[in-house]
Amino acid sequence: IYKDFFSDITTRKLPLTDPFKLESSLTNDATVQKWVAEGLPADEHSVQNGILTTKSSRFPLCIDPQQQAVSWIKRREEKNNLTVKTLNDGDFMKHLELAIQFGNPFLFESVDEELDPILDPVLEKSTFMEGTQRLIKLGDKNVEWDANFRLYFTSKLANPHYSPEVMGKTMIINYSVTQGGLANQLLNVVVAHERPDLEEQYRDLVRDMSENTQMIVELEDMLLHELSTSSGNILDNEELIATLDETKNKATEIGSKLEQSKFTKDEITKARAVYTPVALRGSIMYFAMSSLSTIMKMYEISLTSFLTVFHSALDNAKRDVVLEKRLRFMIQSITEMMYDYTCTGIFERHKLMLSFQMTCMIMASAGDLNRPELDFFLKGDTSLEGASVARPDDCHWISTAGWKDLLCLSKMPGPLEHFVNEVTSKQLDWQRWYALEAPETSPFPSEYNLKLTPLQQLLLYRCFRQDRVYNAMKLFVISVLGEKYVQPPVLDYSRIYAQSAPTAPIVCILSPGADPQSDIQTLGEATGFSGHRFKFLALGQGQGPLAEQMLEAGYTRGHWVLLQNCHLLASWLRTLEKTLLAMHKPHKDFRLWLTTEPTDRFPLGILQRSLKVVTEPPDGLKQNMRSLYSKLDQSMLDECPHPSFKQVVFVLCFLHAVVLERRKYGKIGWNVSYDFNESDFNISRKLLSLYLHKAYVDGDEVLPWGSLKYLIGDAMYGGRVSDDYDRRVLTTYLSEYMGDFLFDPCQPFFFSRSGYDYCLPSGDGPLETYVQMVELLPLTNSPAVFGLHPNAEIGYYTNMTKSVWRDLISLQPRSAGSGGGISREDYITNIATDIETKVPEPIDVALIRKRFGVPSPTQVVLLQELDRWNVLTAKMAVSLGDLQKALIGEIGMSDELDAVGSALFDGFLPNMWRSLCPKTEKPLGSWMVHFMSRFRQYMDWIDKGDPTVMWLSGLGIPESYLTALVQTTCRLKNWPLDKSTLYTTVTQYRQPSEIKSKLESGCYVSGLHLEGASWDIAHSCLCQQLPKQLVEELPILQVIPIEANRLKLQNTFRTPVYVTQSRRNAMGVGLVFEADLASTEHMSHWVLQGVALCLNTDS
Incomplete structure (x- = not known):
């Protein structure tokens, strides 16, 4: 709009100041200097926001994640009896009525995405006259309206989505700080730290210039007033002439001062400019840190918290008399301290992504990206x-x-x-x-x-x-x-405590298997906060009032308070936020520790002011075992007299570390990521003690392995396992690790011999013997230690890479082009147009249904598939058409259309379409190839009948087709449906074209992908994966319905078939059927290798 406006006025040859700035026509230097003195940043963006806030005809709603607008408004209006409330306060209407009646300013802070409808009359200024009074109706009462009333809203949300109604009733103003604006603010901080004399001189100069500019304005106003009120001939008015002379002299004097001030200001600005690289690095680091909240809301950081670390970085930077070296040391200190501070509060999987994003932003600022x-x-x-x-x-x-x-x-x-x-x-x-x-x-x-x-x-x-x-x-x-x-810093709770303050809670973000309570208690004991000075409470339903009592006692008496599992009482956290805001001058020893799982319901106000700490379980088999043994003492090992007890505890410890480490390999490790933790180990250890003590007392030579494996594998650890195939993995480990073979003197037991002999310590030695054995273990382990193929490590790193890519894509600026020199909007339009040409017309399902007459079970499946296909293609056509209209402004850009556009730009499948198509993890380009292949299969099925070879991946609900096959065969052969199953055989065929005729019953299935193993086509059996080959397409599978009692299988592995490589989720969604694959290896080998089939790969 500004460009069009500027182009229009220049075309009309209107006189313009040089350089032309629109804001100069809407305000003046004196007003801007007054705003700056009140706390408004002096950059151009902030000044424009100040103009909108003070001159808008609608009440301003300020998007203010850095809290700069709210600070300015409070200082600007404090002398005018400003009232500050939130929409959650029960008495806000009573105070609002008073503000309207007496013409006082009113501020609603921490506004969410919705405004209370009761405010609509105020926002719309729906006033009316009653006699000589102007009134407004609030609820059921009329309130006198004072024209001086001012209303402000501020929101901490960085990217809120307001409805068109809210946007129409308020003036939305984005106060989010810009990188350049923040650099200017940080320059003041750096100069004040390094050259306080220069900064003080600069502030005095700015104040004097502001006062002088204001005096000139006042003189001009006085002169105009004198001229307008003068009567008679001006030349005969000696008093007026004297006033004019005096005004002229003062104006000349002030003008001279201003000229000298401008020269001095230029000199000071040049001296300050040498510190610009330090301020710029600080600004880059802030935006790298604050952008992480796009990935996870728990990563929110406030500008206030950032400035605290920024000051510390300047203090800690190495000093040097040579300015260039000092600048370099400050930049290094800022970068290092911000990196360490951020790494403490983010998960391990995001730390390299942070480093890469920092690197790219620093390169971009230098023009090297x-x-x-x-x-x-x-x-x-x-x-x-x-x-x-x-x-x-x-x-x-x-x-x-x-x-x-x-x-x-x-x-x-x-x-x-x-x-x-x-x-x-x-x-x-x-x-x-x-x-x-x-x-x-x-x-x-x-x-x-x-x-x-x-x-x-x-x-x-x-x-x-x-x-x-x-x-x-x-x-x-x-x-x-x-x-x-x-090399991120190691979590050190004493360092966390040193950085903490009584006014800022310490939020411990939990991950599965990690509990910081014992570490916090240990720190408390070391620093004198134990017993009655350390209070902790696990939050749950109805625990809010008790937590409030603890808080009140804590911040008045100087206790530590630990509130655990805050995510379980998210509704109460708003109360906690208000309590923390109301705390004034808490006891200097008070500390509030909060533990929570990541949740979007955690209040921004707490997150932004808090010190965040991510707690994760140790990484690596050795570290996990070391952690367990560090919490055992000799008395725990001596509580059972059985000579094998200590060795079996070592086995349990190894098992615990293995089930934890298996999680890192993703779905090939566990279908569902389970929250195994130390409590599982401790309870299982007590069970071992109980049962082995009984065996010792009874004189049993054979340990009760069956009972132990059941209690540990099905009740303790197995109690967390919800997936049958995961339970199969867990019971296999127990069979591999527990039995009399542990103590066979003729054949020593090894957990694994992959790169290191992971053996069982011999004899009934002291605790130190087992600790030393753990210390001898290697720091890194091959996947083979856990029974997985070495290729699993390739899969692990590939998945890590894809995860980092996804996160980095979400952090990239939305204004950037696609890399081809065109704008983002044009790129999205091109993609949308290209896809639109590929979306086929709706299929006439009614005509096909009429042609079928009474459909067979497989034809019913086809009709259902076509119905779902039409819903998908209709949604694609409508959303693509609307998106293109929105991009050129014909219709509004809704959140849904914006999400579609962002997905197309980033090369992802839009969620709007994903919900209507077969489950997939493919990127957009691969998905479109898959989409067109589905369409061709549907057309062939309609024209030629049931396919000779069914490509199951192309079906929306593939299991329904297999069920239809069983139903067709049962009808044909009069078998009971509930006593029939599927028998599978892997054929020698690689291509569907090799098969010339259909099966009498059942079908051939193509497109199955084998993960965790390879297929030996010469011997028709499973074999070890080839190096670097994570997925292999299986030869065509023959699927035949058969009566369950006739199915006799030997030397086969019951292999789950999933829709995607994401396998099955915690709700059991994703499993299609089970295939029987021939094997010459023991079944436990393939169970631990995580062998499975999937219909769709992720690429």
């Missing part, structure tokens, strides 16, 4: 088509997605242009590099490591080895910032 290259690294090829050039046979080692990315990369200008030709012409060199275990530590072929920037090198890892991207990102961060930023 190539945005198109970064976009490609994060998103790869986002086109909706398959590879434009077929992958050569001798490049089979490159994945399908990698080849597609490689072709896209070769179109980018620079040293990687036509790079695909380099790979195909020297494919043996590149294949050798690709096959390295850690290629990121070796140079690229053809000396490409010398030709490419660190960021460009990351692009190659994306194409070739996504599993090594995570480590390559660490090397990238090290190359720009240094090794410090890939």
